[in-house]
Amino acid sequence: MPNRPDPPTRAVTLTVNGTARTVHVAPWVSLLDTLRDHLDLTGSKKGCDHGQCGACTVICNGQRILSCLTLAVMQDGAEITTIEGIGAEGKLHPLQEAFIAYDAFQCGYCTPGQICSSIAMIEAGHGNTREEVKDLMSGNLCRCGANTNIIDAIMAVKDGAHE
Amino acid sequence: MKKHEEIGKPRRRIEGALKVSGQAKYAAEYQVPDLLYGYIVNATITKGRITHIDETAARTVGGVVDIFHHDHRSDLPKFDMLYKEMDAPPGSAFRPLYDAEVKSNGQPIALVVAETFEAARYAASLLEISYAEEAFDVDLKENLHQAKKPSKGLATLIKPLPPGPRGDFESAYASADARFEGEFLHGSQHHNPLELFATTTVYEGEGKLTIYDKTQGTTNSQVYVSNLFGLRFKDVRVIAPFVGGGFGSGLRPQYQLVLCVMAALELKRNVRVVMDRKQMFTFGHRPETVQRTRFGATADGELTAINHVALAETSRFEDYNEVVVNHANMLYPAGNVTLEYKLVPLDRFTPLDMRAPGGSTGMLAIETTMDQLADQLGIDPLEFRLRNYAERDVSSDKPFSSKELRECYRQGAEQFGWSERKPTSEQGRRGNRLVGHGMSSGMWDVIALPGTATAEFTADGKLIVRSAVTDNGQGTYTVMSQIAAHELGLPLEAVTFEYGDSKLPLSPIQGGSYTTGVIGSAVKASCRALKNELFKLAQIMDGYPLGNALPEDAVFTDGAIVLKEAPHTKIRLTDIIAFNKGKAVTASKSNIPNVFKLKQYTRASHSASFVEVEVDEQLGIINVTRAVTVVAAGRIMNPQTARSQILGGMVWGISMALREETLLDPRLGKYINTSLGEYHLPVHADIHDLEVIFVEEHDTIINELGAKGIGEIGMISMAPAIVNAVYNATGKLVKVFPIKVGDLL
């Protein structure tokens, strides 16, 4: 295989949580590693690095995507919301509040992905029934088994119980 | 005088806001300057020796700093004793990078360290390793004849081997009116916490290290690393405030810790090593286990004969053991019993405690067997269990310290609507889906261990409680804060619990459902000692406000000492500190279990699960449509987090019955579905209506809090209840788990 020492970096500008950030990364750096290692935004989690767990879910140009399966260079110019950009300074988003109220997490490692994923799902207008929500949220694994509490929290926000 | 009650109150997790906003930092997330990244290389053979490692290609990758392996490593100790840690089974613990020998597929054999994660990963893929392969054997079923008794050690003290025979099993079984004989099998399972194992080591200079580690025991990692690298305990600090799930995988220090510390010490740099998901399948796991049961009963439903044999996988170098067969006779007082537990050494990595180790395995066979007997006898499964209810543990001839299993049955049956259940295949259908109802009992032994905590009351009116214990998501942080607040009669907000740090008072590893009992009791004891100190100071304050009152005459409430008989006498705790010249008051206490008292009792939590399944008659797809689990586990500290723990256990039970299994290819000597794409954890769409009930149970024996712990018990009765429900729906008994699509066609 071709061996390329010293991969040249490129300037990539991402608007992350409303702020334009320019990083210099080689093409082989994933968006997830860019967020975690280059921008100190470690709220997006690495649970598998292969698109099999959902912990790295971020909202990219309004859509939830897996940040481990895209490269930073591919997202040059994109608008990205990570868990750090959910809710306002000192005020949690209703979904974050609901996750606390419904005890929708235990270890907390899948939580940012669950929240980003469900916010994007709701904003896209998808998930009309509990059964649909369960299917549409199935890309976010929870090993602690908080599944029912997570879905309860999401349904409460969808139903307007948590505004 | 009403005291402020915190114990037993549903409380939200104190760290909740940090977790939902991405601010909670896990081991790989500490930003430290000039960080190097290590990537682990694993053996691709199952057994043999490394003959050569060619670094040429790997070294050409820009940014590579060093490559560690058995020929290029730190000095490591020669004696097994120095590799022992709190959860080491009898044997010779695996030593990362120690020599050229390969003992299991995927064993770590090198660490590539580079300036970036990507360069380390790429260079790791270029390392060319030559091996001399040897013949291996990883197949449990092909090697059952190799089964041997487990070696004894510390592990068999905590997880006892089965008791000797009682009565005459063979003749009782032969003369029983109803008999069931079954062989059950479940494959290996890997813990797969969502957080990858990770260590960030900060090289502080002069042999001093600060280590952010994914672990279930900060002290355990500290002592282990110190022993391996000849460091002084006080120079090694291990920090783990947030741990992204453990389920037992962090009970032993994992190999990324050794490799990370080695690189940091050799390179005198800060280093991070994170496993990838495939590597999460290369160490401890729930062992593949074959079980054989033969149970016999009389026509009127008295269980008379129990034979339960378990044959479990272990490695060639350690005897991992768990309690698989002991519980049948603790639950059901049959008089003729033989129990057997043996290990089959194979060329696989040593297994490791995984949520409800042993209990979830054993109960799957015991409770499925019980249902088969009930079915033969035409007795309702719940009624059959009630007819064989153990008021006393006949297996060791001891009373139970407390046992509210009967109440679990009663409340669960009522909530579930068990009286509507119909015999096998008569439950009815919904369209193409057959409906089935099943139930099971569960049991988990309460483990008592020593633990330490300190309590400090500060000038600004805060109570600070400290222990090295971790919180992997169980809610320990919140519960310990509640226990402390309760003891001092303070609001929860006035308490800070400092934890997850090896510099704090000694805690055992966090496992076995014992943390609340062990550390909670230590927190309570240290708070009580603190109250005594505060009371003594108050006694000598100006004007002797307490008069001749004794500590038992006073209540700590609302941040003050109040006399029961004279509620207007209120001495503010902050005034006591002011009187102490503003100096905080501290007390430290160890909780040392009274072994002599405890030994007189059988101590266990109990549960009962009631499950409804739907089975698509033609397609064999199974769904657990609703389930109720009722738990008797002594005093419940925080009903909200406790409910979540049990819900989690129920999901694990669903997973054990219907989802997860690490597939082994015995010819290649390795696990083959080593990703979260193919190792199927349940997804949201798999989990339906789950309900949790705690029954009241008072236990004055087990520990000061009367708390039995709940980490395991929620899982144990779930899987067998599902298997029994599937049988009730279809009349088909599956004995190889998990039950898969296709098994019911």
Add this chain to the structure above:
Amino acid sequence: MNNFDYLRAGTIKEAVRGIATQPANQFIAGGTNLIDLWKYDLTHPARLIDLNGLDELKTITELPDGGLRLGALVSNNATAYHPIVEERYPLLSRTILAGATAQIRNSATNGGNLLQRTRCYYFYDVASPCNKRVPGSGCPAIEGQNRLHAILGESAQCIATHPSDMAVALAALEAVVQVTGPEGQRSIPIADFHRLPGNTPERDNTLAADELITSIDLPATGYAAHHSYLKLRDRNSYAFALVSVATGLELEDGKITRARIAVGGVAHKPWRKPAAEDALIDKEPSPEAFGAAADILLAGATGYGHNDFKIELARRAIIRNGAMALDPSCQRPGAQPSL
């Protein structure tokens, strides 16, 4: 895991020219499979040619013959939720939504979906032999863990299956794949796009290395009234199909006038047999009729041990999906079984 160059192509021409300069160059669109494969050390691109700037491939447009053109770069989710697709090709919509997860479907593209590699455990393990990955190295799946594997159309070299759901619906819909290469454009009927492994299992499809998928064209017939996708898998969502079935029917006076059945998870490509569909013509839709069609469709199926169950499961799934197709409103999220 290797490093690579990166080029964001501005035009189709530039992309096609770029791919030709070096055999190890690769297109990247959604990246959801390519980056996965790269991280497993299974593919080693010299240069990634990013197609995401090719806006002309990002539209869904109606064709003069009544069909619909799905741009190759439209995401799977955007396709599934597109109003015309939902209305006229609900089979495709539901099938797409039964695949992967919402996050992956937002990134993954229509062209990329067709090009995803098999999920065979051994293919994914760089330390195992695999004829698809390293021709001539052997196939451990044949006598190993083959629960996921093919029962039809397999060869002594390879028993892998194609993992796409979307391709199964496209097979039933008789879509046409439009591709552009250095020689210009050509059309590949979906039935000819994926191939059986034979002696060259390293080749998944008939696309040339220097060709680019530009669109997937759907014919006018969409089976909106009578269709169903049924996906059977090891969990209710986020798993590849063990067996899946896409069925489209047209009925007149209670009798079948046109039928299409494609089966996924059983072969190296979506499995269709016109003879099985012809056998349904003029029949009333009944378990017997679908069972007879299934027998034709699955003739010659072979199990390899762990996947033996698929033969019977596929037959039953075809029968069930026939019933489900009569009442599309019974469809459940994730294409789980219903009725």
